[in-house]
Amino acid sequence: MKVYVFKSLPPFLWGYTRDLRAMWALEECGIAYEAVGLDCGPKGLQDEVEFGVVSPFRQVPAIDDDGYVLTESGAILLYLAEKSGKLIPSDLKGRAQVYRWTITSLNNIEPFSLPILFADLQGDSNPHLQALRPWHVEILDRFLPTIDQMLQAQPFITGADFTVADIILTCVLRELRKTEILARYPNVEDHRRRCEERPAFVKVLNAYEDRLGIPRGSAR
Structure with a gap:
């Protein structure tokens, strides 16, 4: 391939x-x-x-x-x-959860994490994006608390097993790894770090x- x-x-x-x-x-x-x-x-x-x-x-x-x-x-x-x-269950319902959380990362988190990343990279050269940064952070606060609570009770986003949904989530969270945001969600941050430690x-x-x-x- x-x-x-x-x-x-x-x-x-x-x-x-x-x-x-x-x-x-x-x-x-x-x-x-x-x-x-x-x-x-x-x-x-x-x-x-x-x-x-x-x-x-x-x-x-x-x-x-x-x-x-x-x-x-x-x-x-x-x-x-x-x-x-x-990296995906064999049963339909288990696979559907992997689809669900993959789509959640791409549709509900990344559309707001990326503008935060770009705002931080561009700094004062893009005042419009800087002005929107707090709004993007606020939107993430709708999603990350729920995910943080889930990851307090289970090691991975769909449950006990590492799946491709964890790869997507980790890579999306990497867009925020140099910000102040993930410090508010210790279970989310622990998940990111554990996944990045995989060989x-x-x-x-x-x-x-x-x-x-x-x-x-x-x-x-």
Whole structure:
């Protein structure tokens, strides 16, 4: 299987890109893969016409499974789990919970965590985004307390087992890892840290830093 990932990035994006999600799932699922490195535009391979055939929006990650091409990190992770039979329950209701919490992370948390990240990265150069930051934090306060309470009673987002829903949630929470927000939710923060300590994630993050040619620890 080929997985399209970044091989160059501006420093402010180190550790935030979504190719980490796909590679983490590939490692956890035990699927052999070839990483195809792309440069982050505007003139890199990510913007070349050829990559547009693979990814219609020229976004990373994308996978090519023997000619079957798939984009969007959430769809990729669910596909990898279903293909391997790992990181997802075998029963319909159990799988539905993985779908549910994967979608929750992408639809209810990331639309507000990303603007917070961008506001912090851009600082005073984007006063409009800065002005909206408290509102985005307030919206997250609708969701994170419930998740924090859940994670007080169970180790992972769907229950006792680690699934692709935990990969998505962890990677979305990484967008907030340098903010003040997660300190208010100790169980959520503990979940993020525990998931990031998994050997598969450590391996992927090390390979990510090596591929980008950046010092160890730069993407943490």
